Amino acid sequence: MSAGPPPGSGPQRPRLRPWVLGGLPALAVLAMWAYGTWVQPFPMGQEAGAGFGRFLLEMLQILPAMFVLVGLFDVWVPKRVIERHLGRSSGPLAILWMVLLAMLQAGPLYAAFPVAAALWRKGTAPRNVFIYLGAFSAAKIPMLTFEVAFLGWQFSLVRTAVTLPVFIALGYLLERLIPPDTHIPCLEARVPASSAGAREA
Amino acid sequence: MIVLWVLTGVALLASLLADRRKTLQALRRALAMLQSVFPLLLGVLAAVSLLLATVPASTLAEILGGSGPLSFVVALLVGSVALIPAFVAYPLAAVLRDLGAGVGVLAAFVTTLMMVGVTTLPIEISFFGRRVALLRNALAFGGAVVVALVMVLVLV
Numbered sequence: 001m002s003a004g005p006p007p008g009s010g011p012q013r014p015r016l017r018p019w020v021l022g023g024l025p026a027l028a029v030l031a032m033w034a035y036g037t038w039v040q041p042f043p044m045g046q047e048a049g050a051g052f053g054r055f056l057l058e059m060l061q062i063l064p065a066m067f068v069l070v071g072l073f074d075v076w077v078p079k080r081v082i083e084r085h086l087g088r089s090s091g092p093l094a095i096l097w098m099v100l101l102a103m104l105q106a107g108p109l110y111a112a113f114p115v116a117a118a119l120w121r122k123g124t125a126p127r128n129v130f131i132y133l134g135a136f137s138a139a140k141i142p143m144l145t146f147e148v149a150f151l152g153w154q155f156s157l158v159r160t161a162v163t164l165p166v167f168i169a170l171g172y173l174l175e176r177l178i179p180p181d182t183h184i185p186c187l188e189a190r191v192p193a194s195s196a197g198a199r200e201a
Numbered sequence: 202m203i204v205l206w207v208l209t210g211v212a213l214l215a216s217l218l219a220d221r222r223k224t225l226q227a228l229r230r231a232l233a234m235l236q237s238v239f240p241l242l243l244g245v246l247a248a249v250s251l252l253l254a255t256v257p258a259s260t261l262a263e264i265l266g267g268s269g270p271l272s273f274v275v276a277l278l279v280g281s282v283a284l285i286p287a288f289v290a291y292p293l294a295a296v297l298r299d300l301g302a303g304v305g306v307l308a309a310f311v312t313t314l315m316m317v318g319v320t321t322l323p324i325e326i327s328f329f330g331r332r333v334a335l336l337r338n339a340l341a342f343g344g345a346v347v348v349a350l351v352m353v354l355v356l357v
Binding site (some may be wrong): 018019021022023024028029032044045047048049051052054055056058059061062063064065066067068069070071072073074075076101105106107108109110113114117120121127130133137138142143147148149150151154155158159162163166170171172174177178179182183184185186 | 202205206208209212213216223224225226228229230231232234237238239241242243244245246247248249250251253254255284286287288290291292294295296300307308311312315316318321322323324325327328329330332333336337340341343344345347348349351352356
């Protein structure tokens with residue numbers, strides 16, 4: 001399941017395989033939902049359809065805006081700035097930047113992948129990319145508000161305080177565990193136009 | 202959510218005023234990214250909603266609403282596979298706690314839910330490749346176990 005074209009590889013001919021792979025389950029759920037709604041009651045199908053609808057709504061509320069921001073980041077932020085502050089030779093201050101950036105965001109983890117990919121492409125050290133993903137899943141503010149409301153500030157505070165150091169350590173570990181010749185699709189996406197733009201900036 | 206869209210709007214406007222050509226480039230990139238992720242995401246979301254509809258919620262709540270090793274393991278597994286947004290997950294966690302779920306079970310569930318994504322692996326692989334995606338999820342799973350155990354030590 002080496003999936004799809006590399007994200008952000010610029011305008012290209014749409015490939016068929018991801019559409020078949022992704023379209024079939026979607027059509028199946030839609031068919032079950034339609035059957036349950038119009039032919040005869042079918043609780044499982046209706047429930048799956050309702051869940052699918054909620055997921056789609058959540059995705060559409062976040063992803064388009066996220067992608068526009070990532071696009072702007074790609075075009076405007078010069079690579080050397082990112083390399084200096086977040087790159088391989090960056091200090092512990094980079095960790096603080098990653099955590100702060102992650103905390104200000106919202107949405108499911110898959111919404112953070114394009115941001116992480118853009119950061120990586122611009123020269124962010126792998127450990128900082130993973131620290132970003134860890135902090136995103138552990139400490140984004142919109143999520144914390146729900147956690148405090150439903151599980152109490154004590155649970156939330158302790159969980160965040162325990163999780164952040166663990167995931168920061170995992171970021172360093174992961175960076176060491178990735179062999180240098182690893183194939184990383186998002187780094188191989190060539191977008192000449194936007195990188196040229198970033199150099200001018 | 203509103204903040205995100207306002208921020209995006211302001212950034213887009215500023216970019217447009219500064220350089221129209223670059224802004225167009227950025228939008229083209231955004232569209233390309235959306236095109237490449239959308240079909241996979243569609244499939245993943247459909248598969249997860251199907252899965253959630255198949256597993257009876259009452260059975261799950263019964264097992265998760267404890268504090269023994271079985272509840273702990275089930276919490277780790279369910280959290281790893283499920284894709285539940287925070288505004289649903291935390292009310293659910295509160296219900297589980299009222300049913301008797303321990304701190305470790307709750308922490309295991311919440312942490313794997315946010316950090317480990319078995320069902321979103323195809324998307325993650327399309328960005329970072331198979332090796333990085335699998336390794337990250339495996340380590341995150343281990344990290345979640347550590348977090349949950351430490352929380353039991355601290356809070357119980």
